Amino acid sequence: MILILLSLTIDFSGSIYTFKEYPIGGEKYIMVDALVKKMHLSFHYDNDKGVMTLQKERLITLIPDNPFIRIEKDIHQLVVPPLRLGGKPMLPISSLDLILSSLLNKKAVFKNGILEIETSINLYGIKWTTEPSLTRCSIECSPTLKHFFSKNNGEWVLTLFNPIYNKEILNTTARGLINHIEIEEGDGFLKIRFKTKDDLPMDMIRKKKLLNIEVRKFEKRKIKTIVVDAGHGGKDPGATHRGIKEKVLVLEVAKKLASRLTEDGFNVIMTRTKDEFIPLKERTRIADETHADLFVSIHCNAAPNKKSMHGAETYFLSAAKSNWARTVEATENAAVRFESENSADIPDLDYILNDLAQTQFLEESQQAAIYIQESMIHRCNLYNRGVKQANFYVLRLNYMPAVLVEIAFITNVKDRKYLRDGKFLEKAANAIAEGIEQYAKEHL
Numbered sequence: 001m002i003l004i005l006l007s008l009t010i011d012f013s014g015s016i017y018t019f020k021e022y023p024i025g026g027e028k029y030i031m032v033d034a035l036v037k038k039m040h041l042s043f044h045y046d047n048d049k050g051v052m053t054l055q056k057e058r059l060i061t062l063i064p065d066n067p068f069i070r071i072e073k074d075i076h077q078l079v080v081p082p083l084r085l086g087g088k089p090m091l092p093i094s095s096l097d098l099i100l101s102s103l104l105n106k107k108a109v110f111k112n113g114i115l116e117i118e119t120s121i122n123l124y125g126i127k128w129t130t131e132p133s134l135t136r137c138s139i140e141c142s143p144t145l146k147h148f149f150s151k152n153n154g155e156w157v158l159t160l161f162n163p164i165y166n167k168e169i170l171n172t173t174a175r176g177l178i179n180h181i182e183i184e185e186g187d188g189f190l191k192i193r194f195k196t197k198d199d200l201p202m203d204m205i206r207k208k209k210l211l212n213i214e215v216r217k218f219e220k221r222k223i224k225t226i227v228v229d230a231g232h233g234g235k236d237p238g239a240t241h242r243g244i245k246e247k248v249l250v251l252e253v254a255k256k257l258a259s260r261l262t263e264d265g266f267n268v269i270m271t272r273t274k275d276e277f278i279p280l281k282e283r284t285r286i287a288d289e290t291h292a293d294l295f296v297s298i299h300c301n302a303a304p305n306k307k308s309m310h311g312a313e314t315y316f317l318s319a320a321k322s323n324w325a326r327t328v329e330a331t332e333n334a335a336v337r338f339e340s341e342n343s344a345d346i347p348d349l350d351y352i353l354n355d356l357a358q359t360q361f362l363e364e365s366q367q368a369a370i371y372i373q374e375s376m377i378h379r380c381n382l383y384n385r386g387v388k389q390a391n392f393y394v395l396r397l398n399y400m401p402a403v404l405v406e407i408a409f410i411t412n413v414k415d416r417k418y419l420r421d422g423k424f425l426e427k428a429a430n431a432i433a434e435g436i437e438q439y440a441k442e443h444l
């Protein structure tokens with residue numbers, strides 16, 4: 001006697017399930033139990049009424065030996081009815097396409113004896129980018145795929161809800177700055193756990209069809225190239241008071257600062273060396289193009305309605321934190337109004353702050369600001385107004401830390417005396433240079 005074991009194959013968008021076939025009375029059946037288990041269906045069998053219900057996306061009600069089935073509220077007729085064999089409910093293979101497509105709400109078709117269930121996959125693949133200081137795991141998926149990213153017990157966990165994918169895509173291994181990756185498949189979710197080298201932080205950035213999970217290692221950069229930016233210029237005088245123009249003073253300080261830094265061996269780039277108008281956008285473009293290591297913008301303060309205000313303050317980029325920071329920010333950003341209409345579109349700060357690199361620069365910018373501010377206070381006998389955060393357009397750089405120095409107030413009697421003195425301006429330039437030197441020492 002030859003025993004032939006037959007089986008049915010179901011291809012559910014790349015996942016292969018096989019079921020034992022039972023030939024009964026010229027028809028072939030599979031066991032409901034096996035289907036329920038493998039395809040994660042809900043199943044209930046009412047012994048008294050002899051009614052069984054199957055549920056996934058939709059609910060189906062069947063009665064053994066009865067060709068009529070109910071799909072939600074609609075009645076359909078099967079060619080071959082379900083039956084019970086030794087108490088176990090069985091489904092006819094000839095009607096499985098209708099039953100499964102109704103249950104799953106997907107297209108199900110027999111092709112060459114295989115029941116293929118087609119579905120819209122929403123998780124397409126996992127791709128990697130590895131660079132010396134960056135490892136990125138890109139989850140390619142539908143923009144509608146829901147996700148949750150969190151840190152638990154030293155592990156970063158990405159949970160994807162109701163993902164539909166081909167199993168092969170899960171064959172992936174950790175690399176670069178990611179030490180360990182573990183994938184857990186659950187009912188209605190997929191968890192991807194990451195561990196990073198030296199417990200480096202991870203970040204998730206959602207782009208339309210990508211979920212980028214990234215780790216970056218920041219190398220302290222050596223300070224070699226510095227952009228010195230004299231604020232304002234040309235048709236934009238900056239703050240003016242009693243014949244003093246900010247654009248003139250700051251150019252003098254910037255020139256002195258540049259020559260001192262050049263003597264120190266830094267490579268220095270100035271955004272302007274004469275009295276000319278340079279749009280803020282152009283200044284940030286110059287700086288970004290040079291890929292310099294630090295950007296220093298030189299300004300003078302003014303408070304026409306509060307002439308007692310005096311002293312030095314140094315800013316780094318951030319959303320303005322105090323009312324005063326907002327005021328200074330509004331004044332310095334006002335140069336935009338001298339620009340042509342088209343160049344006045346200021347990108348949204350949030351967008352830039354969301355960038356991981358910029359976050360890192362904020363820290364370095366703060367450090368540089370602290371060194372410069374302390375040096376100015378120490379050397380120039382100026383009132384210490386502190387290091388502050390504000391949203392200056394000119395500090396929105398992509399590739400380097402950036403600070404903005406407000407040397408003193410041209411609206412204050414004492415400060416103005418300083419500012420009229422060429423020796424003071426030189427002292428201020430040297431103080432800023434020394435702050436930068438200190439900062440650079442930290443980055444050797």
Ligand SMILES: [Zn+2]
Nearest residue numbers: 231238299300
């Ligand atoms: Zn200014």
